[in-house]
Amino acid sequence: MARIEVIDIGTVSVRMGISDVADGEISTFTKKTRVCDLGEGLDETGELSSAAVERVLETVGGYLGCFRRNRCDAVVCTLTQSAREASNAETLLSALRELGLEPQVIDGQVEGLIAAYGVESDPKLAASGRTLVADSGGGSTELSILAGERGEVVSTPVGSRRVSERFFADGEPATAAALAEARAWCRGEFDAAIRAHAAFGEADRLVVCGGASTTLAAVHLELEPYNPALVHGSVLERDDVEAMVERFAALSEAARGEVTGVHPDRAPVVLGSAVVMATLLEALGLGEMTVSEADNLQGIALLAEAELLSEPAPIAWRPLLVTADH
Numbered sequence: 322m323a324r325i326e327v328i329d330i331g332t333v334s335v336r337m338g339i340s341d342v343a344d345g346e347i348s349t350f351t352k353k354t355r356v357c358d359l360g361e362g363l364d365e366t367g368e369l370s371s372a373a374v375e376r377v378l379e380t381v382g383g384y385l386g387c388f389r390r391n392r393c394d395a396v397v398c399t400l401t402q403s404a405r406e407a408s409n410a411e412t413l414l415s416a417l418r419e420l421g422l423e424p425q426v427i428d429g430q431v432e433g434l435i436a437a438y439g440v441e442s443d444p445k446l447a448a449s450g451r452t453l454v455a456d457s458g459g460g461s462t463e464l465s466i467l468a469g470e471r472g473e474v475v476s477t478p479v480g481s482r483r484v485s486e487r488f489f490a491d492g493e494p495a496t497a498a499a500l501a502e503a504r505a506w507c508r509g510e511f512d513a514a515i516r517a518h519a520a521f522g523e524a525d526r527l528v529v530c531g532g533a534s535t536t537l538a539a540v541h542l543e544l545e546p547y548n549p550a551l552v553h554g555s556v557l558e559r560d561d562v563e564a565m566v567e568r569f570a571a572l573s574e575a576a577r578g579e580v581t582g583v584h585p586d587r588a589p590v591v592l593g594s595a596v597v598m599a600t601l602l603e604a605l606g607l608g609e610m611t612v613s614e615a616d617n618l619q620g621i622a623l624l625a626e627a628e629l630l631s632e633p634a635p636i637a638w639r640p641l642l643v644t645a646d647h
Contacts (some may be wrong), residue, residue, distance in 0.1 A: 322348070323629050325622040326388045326396040328381060328422070330413075332360035332403045332459030332482050333530055333590060335377055337384040337392055338618030341625040347442075347619055348456075352549070353387070355380045355397070356586035359413075360403040360460050360482045369407045378416055385420060388645075395642040397625050398422040399617070401432055402460030402480065423563060423641035429476020431638045432456065432617065433463030437474075438636050439620030440528050440613050441467055445554050453524035453605070457533040457597055459483070459590060462511075466520050471637075473521070475514040479507050479600075481533045485593035492574035495592060500570055503596050511604035527607050530616035532587065533594035537565055538612040540582035540591075553614035559602045563609075565595040 322343040329336045335357045341349045357376040359369060381398070388396050398417060404410045404426045415493050417424040427435070436456035440446055456463045459482030465474045488503035489495050495503075516523045538552045541561055569592040578588030587594075602610060625640050627633070 322563075323395070323626045324391065324393045324543055325625045326384070326391070326393040327618045327621045327625070328384050328396065328398040329618060329621070330359060330381070330398070330400040330404065332401065332461075333358060333587075335359070335380045335384075336618060337387060338622065339387065339393060340619060340622035342622055345623060345626070347622060349458050350619065350620065351646075353384065356584070358482070362486075363403055363460070363540065364483050364486050367407065367462065368409045368510045369403065370412060374413050374416070378420070379418060380594050381417065381422070381566075393601055393627060393645060395625055396422065397621050397640040397642060397643045398424045399621065400424055400426045401458060401638075402429075402478055405429070406460070411547060419455060421570045421643060423643055427638070429461060429463055430474045432461075433465035433474035433476060434467070434472060434638065435617040435620040435624070436463060437465035437467045437472065437620075438623070439616050439618065440530055442619060442623060443613065443615035445612065446528060446613055446615065450525035451520070452526045452528055453521055453530045455527060455534075455601060455610075457481070457529060457531045457594075457601075459532075462597060462601070464514055464521055466516070466524065473518050475518055477510045477514050479510045479597055481590040481593040481597055483593075484596055485590045489592055494573055495570040500566070500596070504600050507597055507600040508604055509553060511601055515604060522605065524605070524607075526615050527610040528600070529601060529610045529614040533590075534610070535614065536583060536587055536591060536594055537562060537598060540565060543581045545581050547582075549614045552612055555612050556609050557598075557612060558609050559599070559607070562595060562599045562602060566592070569595055583636070617633055
C-alpha cells in the first residue's frame with residue numbers, strides 16, 4: 322500500500338488529499354481545503370498578486386506538515402488555470418520548489434482527464450451509459466468523457482471566480498442585466514464546446530465536481546457543518562440550481578455568506594458558481610446533475626501509485642513525485 326499526498330492549487334481554493342492506495346483502489350481518503358483566492362484580480366491584471374501568493378505558500382507549508390506527520394510515501398503538487406494564465410506564475414513555482422516540491426502546471430486537457438478518471442474510479446458513481454464529467458473551478462470548467470487514455474476533453478474559461486469578477490464584482494444584489502450578460506457569456510462558451518464535441522451533447526448523465534458544485538449541494542441539503550458523505554452522489558435538479566441563482570442574485574455578497582451551506586470565504590463566488598452550473602445544465606438540455614466529492618485529488622493519487630510501481634499510466638499524464646526519502 323502507498324500513502325499519497327496530493328496538493329492541488331486552484332484559482333479559488335488550495336486542497337490537500339491524503340489517500341491510501343493499493344492495487345489501483347483507494348481504501349482511505351482525507352481532505353483539507355482552504356480558500357486562498359489565487360486568482361483574485363487575475364482576470365483584470367494578468368498577474369498573481371503578492372498577497373495571494375503568500376496565502377498559497379502559507380497553506381502549502383501547513384500541508385507539507387501533514388505529509389510528514391502522516392508518514393506519506395510521496396507528494397504531488399499540481400496547479401491549474403491561474404498558473405496557466407498568470408504572466409508571473411514562475412514566482413509561485415520557484416517558491417514551491419524552495420519548499421521541496423516539484424510543482425506541475427497542468428493544461429486543461431490533462432486537468433479534465435484526471436478529474437474524470439477520479440470520478441469514474443469511484444464505485445458509488447459507477448453507472449451504465451455515457452457520463453459527462455464537469456470539473457468546475459474558479460477559473461475554468463473542464464468537460465470530459467473518458468475513452469481510453471485520452472477521451473474527449475475541452476477546457477472552457479468559465480469559472481466561478483472569473484464570472485463573479487466580470488459580472489458581479491460590486492458585491493451588491495445582481496441586476497437582471499448583469500445576470501443576463503453572465504449567462505449569455507457562459508452559454509456561448511459551453512455551446513462552442515458542445516458543438517466541437519458532439520459526444521458531450523449525447524451524454525445521458527452529468528457528474529460535476531469541484532467547489533462550485535459541492536457548495537451548491539451543501540446549500541440544497543442545508544448542511545452545517547459541511548458533510549462530504551452527504552454531498553457525494555447527491556443529485557441537484559435543474560430547477561434547484563435555478564432557484565439558487567435567483568436566491569443569491571437577490572442578496573448582497575455579505576448576505577450570501579450567511580446562507581446555510583456557504584462557507585463565508587466562498588461568498589464572493591457563490592453566485593458565479595450557481596450561474597455556471599445552471600447555464601451548463603441549460604446548454605446540455607439536462608434536467609439534473611450528480612455531485613461528486615471524488616475528483617482530481619483521487620485521480621492523481623491513483624496515478625501516483627502507478628508511477629511508484631512503474632506501471633503503465635491509465636491516462637496520458639505522469640505525476641512528478643517527491644518521495645519521503647527525497
